[in-house]
Amino acid sequence: xxxxxxxxxxxxxxxxxxxxxxxxxxxxxxxxxxxxxxxxxxxxxxxxxxxxxxxxxxxxxxxxxxxxxxxxxxxxxxxxxxxxxxxxxxxxxxxxxxxxxxxxxxxxxxxxxxxxxxxxxxxxxxxxxxxxxxxxxxxxxxxxxxxxxxxxxxxxxxxxxxxxxxxxxxxxxxxxxxxxxxxxxxxxxxxxxxxxxxxxxxxxxxxxxxxxxxxxxxxxxxxxxx
Amino acid sequence: xxxxxxxxxxxxxxxxxxxxxxxxxxxxxxxxxxxxxxxxxxxxxxxxxxxxxxxxxxxxxxxxxxxxxxxxxxxxxxxxxxxxxxxxxxxxxxxxxxxxxxxxxxxxxxxxxxxxxxxxxxxxxxxxxxxxxxxxxxxxxxxxxxxxxxxxxxxxxxxxxxxxxxxxxxxxxxxxxxxxxxxxxxxxxxxxxxxxxxxxxxxxxxxxxxxxxxxxxxxxxxxxxx
DNA sequence: ATGTGTGAATCGCTTCACAGCT
DNA sequence: AGCTGTGAAGCGATTCACACAT
Numbered sequence: 007x008x009x010x011x012x013x014x015x016x017x018x019x020x021x022x023x024x025x026x027x028x029x030x031x032x033x034x035x036x037x038x039x040x041x042x043x044x045x046x047x048x049x050x051x052x053x054x055x056x057x058x059x060x061x062x063x064x065x066x067x068x069x070x071x072x073x074x075x076x077x078x079x080x081x082x083x084x085x086x087x088x089x090x091x092x093x094x095x096x097x098x099x100x101x102x103x104x105x106x107x108x109x110x111x112x113x114x115x116x117x118x119x120x121x122x123x124x125x126x127x128x129x130x131x132x133x134x135x136x137x138x139x140x141x142x143x144x145x146x147x148x149x150x151x152x153x154x155x156x157x158x159x160x161x162x163x164x165x166x167x168x169x170x171x172x173x174x175x176x177x178x179x180x181x182x183x184x185x186x187x188x189x190x191x192x193x194x195x196x197x198x199x200x201x202x203x204x205x206x207x208x209x210x211x212x213x214x215x216x217x218x219x220x221x222x223x224x225x226x227x228x229x230x231x232x
Numbered sequence: 233x234x235x236x237x238x239x240x241x242x243x244x245x246x247x248x249x250x251x252x253x254x255x256x257x258x259x260x261x262x263x264x265x266x267x268x269x270x271x272x273x274x275x276x277x278x279x280x281x282x283x284x285x286x287x288x289x290x291x292x293x294x295x296x297x298x299x300x301x302x303x304x305x306x307x308x309x310x311x312x313x314x315x316x317x318x319x320x321x322x323x324x325x326x327x328x329x330x331x332x333x334x335x336x337x338x339x340x341x342x343x344x345x346x347x348x349x350x351x352x353x354x355x356x357x358x359x360x361x362x363x364x365x366x367x368x369x370x371x372x373x374x375x376x377x378x379x380x381x382x383x384x385x386x387x388x389x390x391x392x393x394x395x396x397x398x399x400x401x402x403x404x405x406x407x408x409x410x411x412x413x414x415x416x417x418x419x420x421x422x423x424x425x426x427x428x429x430x431x432x433x434x435x436x437x438x439x440x441x442x443x444x445x446x447x448x449x450x451x452x453x454x455x456x457x458x
Numbered sequence: 459a460t461g462t463g464t465g466a467a468t469c470g471c472t473t474c475a476c477a478g479c480t
Numbered sequence: 481a482g483c484t485g486t487g488a489a490g491c492g493a494t495t496c497a498c499a500c501a502t
Contacts, residue, residue: 027494037422063462064494065495068493070463075462077463079460079501080502097450102446111341119439121438122439166449189449190445196347206445206448208441212348213347215436216392217262221323222255223391223416249470279483288473293483304479305479307482308482308484460501461501461502463501468494469495471492472489474488476485478485479483480482
C-alpha cells in the first residue's frame with residue numbers, strides 16, 4: 007500500500023467538512039478525558055462521555071468518526087489513547103506562542119489564565135500603549151510597549167495574538183499584527199475585524215453571552231402556558 | 233379586537249422555538265444598530281445589516297420575523313425603533329442586577345467590563361473567600377466575604393450570578409447561589425454545573441475558543457492540496 | 459453480551475424566490 | 481423600483497438502528 011497518507015477525515019468522498027459544533031464538542035471531550043486520565047480511569051464508553059456532558063452516545067461516536075476509529079467494539083475507548091488523539095486533532099500536541107495585546111483588566115486576566123498554560127498555550131508577550139502600564143508586571147511577564155509590536159512578535163516567534171484592547175483600537179492593532187508571521191487571532195474586542203484570508207480569526211464576546219442568558223431567562227416558562 | 237395578546241412568535245402554529253443561533257445574531261444586530269443610532273443613521277436595510285456582519289439579507293429578515301414585523305416594505309428598518317425592539321426581545325430594556333463570584337483576575341476584569349454596564353448589566357457585588365482579597369477595591373466595588381453570599385444577594389436583589397472561581401470550587405458556590413432568588417448563571421469555570429431546572433445557565437469557555445482556533449489554523453489549507 | 463462505527467432517516471437551520479406593501 | 485416578510489426548497493447536523501468486532 008506504500009504511501010499511507012491518511013487524510014484526517016476520509017469518511018465521505020469529496021472534501022467533507024467537519025462541523026464547527028463537532029470541533030467545539032471535541033474540546034469538551036478533551037477536558038473530560040483529561041480529568042478521567044488524571045483520576046486513573048482507563049476505559050470509557052461513548053455513552054458515559056455523552057451523559058456526563060449532556061450529549062447522546064451517537065453524537066459522541068459520530069464526532070470521533072470524523073477523525074478516525076479510536077475505540078474498540080464491545081469495550082469503549084482507552085482514555086490515555088483518546089486524549090492523545092484529540093490533542094493531535096485540536097493541535098494541542100504542540101506549544102503555541104501567544105501574545106496578548108492590551109494590558110487592561112481583561113488582557114491581564116487572559117495573560118495569567120491558567121487554563122491556557124495547561125493546554126499548551128504559552129503566553130510570551132503582553133503589550134500596551136499606555137505609558138502607565140508599560141513596564142508593569144503581569145504574572146511573570148513585563149508589559150512591553152506596543153510601538154515595538156513587530157520586533158517583539160518576531161523575537162518571541164508568536165503564533166497567535168489575543169486582542170484585548172478597546173473596540174476603537176482593535177482594527178489598528180490588527181492591521182499591524184497581520185503583518186507578522188502570526189497564524190491566528192482571538193478577538194475579545196466587540197467589533198468585526200478585517201483580516202487577510204490566510205489568517206484564522208475567532209470572536210469572543212462576553213456581553214453577547216450575557217444577552218443570550220437574559221433572553222432565555224425571559225423566555226423560560228413560555229411553554230408552560232397559552 | 234379586544235384581547236390583543238400577541239405571542240412573541242406566532243409564525244408557526246404549535247410552539248415554534250427560536251434557534252439559539254438567531255438569538256446570538258440578534259445580539260450582534262443590536263450592537264451594530266447601536267453604533268448606527270449613535271452615528272445618526274435613521275434607516276437601514278436587511279441587506280446592509282447583513283453585509284456589515286457577514287450574513288445574508290434573508291437571514292437577517294428571517295431572524296427578525298421570529299419576533300414580529302419591524303420594517304417597512306420598500307424602505308427598510310428605522311434604526312431607533314429596531315434598537316428598541318431588539319432590546320425588548322433580549323431583555324435589555326431593563327437593568328439586571330449582577331454579582332460576580334470570585335475576585336481573581338478574571339472576576340475582577342468582568343466586574344469592571346464596560347460592555348456589561350453599557351448594556352444594562354449592573355455589577356452590584358463581587359465576592360471572594362480569600363481574606364487577602366476581601367475588603368479590596370475592584371472598580372467602585374469592595375470585595376465582600378463569600379460567607380455572606382445569601383445575605384448580600386438578598387440585599388442587592390441579584391438577578392444574575394457570574395461564576396469566576398476555580399473549577400474545583402464552582403459547584404460548591406453554585407449550590408449556594410441557587411438557593412437565592414437568582415434567575416440565571418453565567419459560568420466561566422471550565423466545568424459542567426448542576427443546577428435546578430427553573431434556572432438558566434450559560435457556559436463561557438475561553439480555552440475552548442482558543443482550541444477551536446488552533447484546529448482551524450491546522451486545517452486551514454486542507455482544501456488547497458492533496 | 460456489550461459497545462463501536464456508520465449509512466439512512468430525520469430534524470432543524472439557512473437560503474431561495476416571490477407576493478405584497480411603500 | 482425597492483425592500484420586507486415568509487412559505488417552500490435545500491442543505492447540513494443530529495439521531496436512529498444495526499452490522500460488526502471483542
